[in-house]
Amino acid sequence: MNYSSAFIPTLREVPADAVIASHRLMFRAGMLRKLANGLFAYLPLGFRSFRKVERIIREEMDAIGALEIKPTVVVPGELWKESGRWDAMGEEMLRAKNRLGGDFVISPTAEEAFTAIVRDELSSYRQLPLTLYQINTKYRDEIRPRYGVMRGREFVMKDAYSWHGDDESLDKTYRTMGEAYRRIFKRCGLTVISVTADSGAMGGSGSEEFMVESEIGDNTLILCRRCDYAANVEKAGCKPDFIPRPSPDCARSAAAETAPYEKIDTPAVKTIDALCAFIKNGDGSAASAREFIKTLIYRAVNVEMDLSAAPGCARLERKNAAEGANGGAVYPEAFFAVAIRGDLDVNEAKLAAALKAGGVGLASDSDVVRLTGAPVGFAGPVGLDALPVILDHSVTGMNDAITGALAKDLHYRHVAYGRDFEGWMIEDLRTVKAGDRCPLCGGELYEKKGNELGHIFKLGYKYTRSMRVSYLDEHGKSCVPTMGSYGIGLDRTLASIIEEHHDDAGIVWPMSVAPYHVIIVPIKYGGNVKILADSLAAELEARGVEVLLDDRDERPGVKFKDADLIGIPCRLVVSEKNLEGVPKVELKRRGETESRLIEAAKAADELAAIVQA
Numbered sequence: 001m002n003y004s005s006a007f008i009p010t011l012r013e014v015p016a017d018a019v020i021a022s023h024r025l026m027f028r029a030g031m032l033r034k035l036a037n038g039l040f041a042y043l044p045l046g047f048r049s050f051r052k053v054e055r056i057i058r059e060e061m062d063a064i065g066a067l068e069i070k071p072t073v074v075v076p077g078e079l080w081k082e083s084g085r086w087d088a089m090g091e092e093m094l095r096a097k098n099r100l101g102g103d104f105v106i107s108p109t110a111e112e113a114f115t116a117i118v119r120d121e122l123s124s125y126r127q128l129p130l131t132l133y134q135i136n137t138k139y140r141d142e143i144r145p146r147y148g149v150m151r152g153r154e155f156v157m158k159d160a161y162s163w164h165g166d167d168e169s170l171d172k173t174y175r176t177m178g179e180a181y182r183r184i185f186k187r188c189g190l191t192v193i194s195v196t197a198d199s200g201a202m203g204g205s206g207s208e209e210f211m212v213e214s215e216i217g218d219n220t221l222i223l224c225r226r227c228d229y230a231a232n233v234e235k236a237g238c239k240p241d242f243i244p245r246p247s248p249d250c251a252r253s254a255a256a257e258t259a260p261y262e263k264i265d266t267p268a269v270k271t272i273d274a275l276c277a278f279i280k281n282g283d284g285s286a287a288s289a290r291e292f293i294k295t296l297i298y299r300a301v302n303v304e305m306d307l308s309a310a311p312g313c314a315r316l317e318r319k320n321a322a323e324g325a326n327g328g329a330v331y332p333e334a335f336f337a338v339a340i341r342g343d344l345d346v347n348e349a350k351l352a353a354a355l356k357a358g359g360v361g362l363a364s365d366s367d368v369v370r371l372t373g374a375p376v377g378f379a380g381p382v383g384l385d386a387l388p389v390i391l392d393h394s395v396t397g398m399n400d401a402i403t404g405a406l407a408k409d410l411h412y413r414h415v416a417y418g419r420d421f422e423g424w425m426i427e428d429l430r431t432v433k434a435g436d437r438c439p440l441c442g443g444e445l446y447e448k449k450g451n452e453l454g455h456i457f458k459l460g461y462k463y464t465r466s467m468r469v470s471y472l473d474e475h476g477k478s479c480v481p482t483m484g485s486y487g488i489g490l491d492r493t494l495a496s497i498i499e500e501h502h503d504d505a506g507i508v509w510p511m512s513v514a515p516y517h518v519i520i521v522p523i524k525y526g527g528n529v530k531i532l533a534d535s536l537a538a539e540l541e542a543r544g545v546e547v548l549l550d551d552r553d554e555r556p557g558v559k560f561k562d563a564d565l566i567g568i569p570c571r572l573v574v575s576e577k578n579l580e581g582v583p584k585v586e587l588k589r590r591g592e593t594e595s596r597l598i599e600a601a602k603a604a605d606e607l608a609a610i611v612q613a
């Protein structure tokens with residue numbers, strides 16, 4: 001391809017809204033232009049690299065036996081109403097009506113569409129397991145599209161879905177998919193960290209995210225310095241830094257020495273910090289946050305846990321059992337008290353997962369007053385029976401604590417777990433922080449920021465039950481298949497490659513995804529230089545090497561700058577001065593500073609070997 005016809009509108013200046021390298025460089029290298037906020041067009045150079053990422057993904061999917069299909073991007077709203085996500089997706093999902101008034105969705109993801117396709121065709125266990133995928137456009141009406149194609153509104157995702165007769169089969173595909181993802185990212189030149197992730201209320205039993213480290217990443221990763229434990233903070237556990245009391249009985253005996261609990265006046269002192277300063281220890285020092293039991297009232301929605309025997313829940317509204325994604329009852333709204341040691345924070349993703357809830361958030365002030373009989377700031381687990389009390393593990397280690405007394409301006413001290421209160425549920429709910437101990441090996445945990453490139457997910461029966469998929473097993477019995485889903489964002493992968501592979505001069509493409517393998521830069525394209533440059537290009541192309549020949553009438557400096565900016569892995573300079581005697585050309589690898597002279601006659605073979613390495 002000749003540069004003069006390639007439509008590579010490089011820019012010297014940086015777009016004002018581009019704050020990360022990949023965003024800047026995709027614009028400057030003439031790969032990408034913006035149509036509107038979150039909507040981007042790939043120009044020829046960008047699209048070539050995009051298609052290489054696509055090819056790598058397709059090859060790895062095909063290699064594990066996933067079958068590519070091409071469904072539509074516009075999907076009937078009915079399917080989303082069946083799965084229950086028509087309401088749950090909120091404003092991120094773009095909806096449209098057709099001329100007859102029918103509801104449609106511009107796919108933000110495609111569990112529903114794929115499940116509907118499979119539902120109509122699946123009849124026998126012999127058809128399972130089945131893995132289908134597409135590489136197709138998605139639209140999400142992101143509130144804040146940013147960082148170019150890293151978070152756009154329209155993007156392309158490879159999304160695969162699998163159906164299975166049993167958990168072992170799902171496990172196997174899930175693992176195979178994870179291995180394929182690792183190969184994909186490696187081939188793209190990316191260093192990814194795979195972390196265990198929150199599988200939310202999906203009824204799933206496993207979920208893994210593939211992250212790249214990034215200062216602008218919106219995920220916090222928790223990693224162990226000693227072993228290979230790695231988790232999204234939403235899911236991360238840690239070794240308790242106390243001896244957990246496994247039972248109230250055990251705790252009662254530990255509390256035997258503690259003085260009986262008593263009320264203390266705490267006029268208008270509500271926050272833990274203010275309480276620490278206010279409540280002095282025996283020696284006059286301020287109390288520490290670790291001595292408090294912090295009790296927060298949460299409102300949860302779409303709770304799938306059985307609450308029939310939970311305190312205060314007997315009269316809760318329940319939805320028809322059949323509507324539950326897991327085939328059980330669903331409570332549209334329920335309230336819970338969560339007690340945790342004062343120096344720790346509740347991890348709401350873990351709480352939602354423990355409750356099998358669609359979402360959780362702090363209750364309103366009026367709900368707190370109604371449920372605890374006291375204003376915000378005075379809740380505590382002692383005597384709290386209007387709602388289920390969920391204890392974080394940390395609380396089971398406390399036998400001389402300070403906590404709210406369910407009355408304005410009053411707290412209790414000398415409160416002991418097991419003796420003075422118990423929990424309806426005991427769970428690991430704390431937000432893990434750097435410095436906490438690894439749940440596997442006890443090593444020190446640290447944090448990194450990461451960007452999610454891919455996600456594999458055991459969905460279980462959420463969609464197959466709600467959308468009534470079934471097949472007959474070998475005994476002729478009707479069964480519901482279990483399901484997995486697996487996504488990779490192509491645009492974000494491409495941008496992340498640039499994040500990892502660039503320098504001050506521009507992009508430094510890994511060979512596998514470079515728009516062209518070689519750029520030939522003739523110094524004055526004419527005469528013998530033109531003859532050699534053209535023949536080198538032809539020889540290289542005959543060997544399957546992709547060549548960009550800079551035939552422009554530009555100064556060498558301009559050509560070199562552009563070659564560096566667009567990041568072509570190998571640069572061949574053809575110049576009159578090296579054509580005396582045995583003709584030579586100058587080879588420089590992008591990312592290296594030194595160039596070397598090679599014989600023109602051997603250049604094609606040498607470069608073909610570099611490209612294929």
Ligand code: ATP
Pocket residue numbers: 109140142149150151152153155157452453454455487488489490491492493
């Ligand atoms: P995020 O938390 O970043 O919004 P997500 O959890 O919504 O991601 P998934 O629904 O798991 O993402 O989608 C699978 C993949 O699709 C992501 O790993 C990412 O690579 C890509 N992706 C998701 N949203 C966007 C977006 N707005 N722009 C570009 N790629 C995206």
Ligand code: MG
Pocket residue numbers: none
């Ligand atoms: Mg998202």
